[in-house]
Amino acid sequence: EYYLDNINQKNPQLNAFLEVWPEEARAQAEAVDAKLAAGTAGKLAGMVIGLKDVLAYKDHALQSSSHILDGFKSLFTASAVQRLLDEDAILIGRQNCDEFAMGASNETSYFGPARNEIDPDRVPGGSSGGSAVAVQADMCLASIGSDTGGSVRQPAAFCGIVGFKPTYSRISRYGLVAYASSFDQIGTLTRSVDDAALLLEVMAGPDNFDSTASQREVPAYSQQLEPAPHYRIGYIKDCLERPGLNPEIKAATENALEQFRSQGHVVEAVDFPYLDYIVPTYYILTTAEASSNLSRFDGVKYGYRAPDATDLESLYKKTRAKGFGPEVQRRILLGTFVLSASYYDAYYTKAQRVRRLIKDTTDELLRQYDFLVLPTTPTTAFHIGDVNKDTLAMYLADIFTVQASLAGVPAVSVPNGEDSAGLPIGLQILSGAFREEQLLAFAKAVT
C-alpha cells in the first residue's frame, strides 16, 4: 500500500510506470503473508518489484515503450521474472523506457520521457529510466531492467541508486525483448548492493529456454558480501583526461580512488589505448544485431498493424514506418547498411575484430587487477530536450559504460556523492567475468 500510494501521488508527474497492477500485487502480498505465517515464504518474500517494459510476463502487456507493440500481450513469462515469482516477489507494474531500449535519456519512449525526481525538468537517464525513477522515488523497492550498453548503470548514476549488470549470460535472456543479443543482459536497479546480490542470486543460472545462459553454478551472492582487506584496483588514465568529462565528476572519481588508496588497496593507472573506438564499435555491432532482431515486427505477428495497407509489402512498410519511432528507424537503417553485402567487411567484420581486441585487452587488465574503476557517465543528468536532438552527442555519452558491454564483464554503478547543483554522480566498478561475488562485496564496502 505504501508503494501504491507513492505511485498514485508521484507517477502522474514522473511517468515511471506505464501500468500498475494493484489488485494482483495485493493478492500476491496476501499470499506471501500466509506463507510467512506458515514459514514457507521464499527468499524475496515481500519485495515489491517493478519490471522494465522489455520483460515478458504472461497475459500482461509488453510494448518495449513502442507504438508497434500496441495491444500486444505476452504469451509466456521470462525465466528471470518467473524466478522472482517463485521466490515470492510482489510485481507491481510495468515501467517506462526508451523505445526498444535504444537511448540514454528515456526520451525515445512512445509514452514520453520519465522524469528525474531530483529535478523533473531533467532526464533520469536511460534506457531503463522509468525503472530508475521508480526506485529513486520509492514507488517500488527494486526494478528489473536490461543493460545492452549501460542502460541500468547510467540511469542509476543519474538517479543516485545502485545499477548492476552481471556477466553476459549469467541471467537467461528468455523473455527479454532482444535489442542486440550478444550484448543484452538483465540487470537490477536497487537502493542497496544487498538487494542487487539477492536478486542476482535468484535470477541467475542455467535455463533450458536459453542455450546461451551460462551453465556455471550460482553462488549465494547475498551471503558472500564480505570484502577482502586488500584489492588491486586499476583506473584508465585516459578516461579521466577525456574532454567533455564534467570536472566535478572527475574530482569525485579521483577522491574515490584516493580513498581506496588510503584504505590500503593498490591503486594504479593503466593504459587502455582503444577508448576512441569503443563507441563506434558498439554502435556498429548493436545496430547490426538490432536490424535483424527487429525484423520480426512486420505488422503480421505482433501488436500494431497499419490500417491502410494494400498488399503485403505495403503492410510491412506502412506498419514499420508508423510503428517505429525515429531513433529505432535510424538504428535499423544503420544496422542494415553495415550488414549490406558491399559494406559488411568494411564495417561489421571490422567491428567484430575491434570488439575482440577490446575484450581481450579488458580481460587481461581484469586479470592483473581485481577491479577497474571509472566514472559511470561524463555528465550528470541533463535537461529534457538538451541532448536528444544531437544523436551523435547522445551516443558519445555512452563512452564509459560500453566497455563492459563489449567485453561482457560485470559492472556496477554506485552513488559517489553529488555535484554542486545536488545532482547525483555515479562511480562504476568492473570486474572479471563471473566474479560477481567479489564485485558486489567491494561495491557494498564502497556504498
Ligand code: GLN
Ligand atoms: N545508450 C545505449 C544505447 O542507446 C545503451 C542502451 C542500453 O543499454 N539498452 O544503445
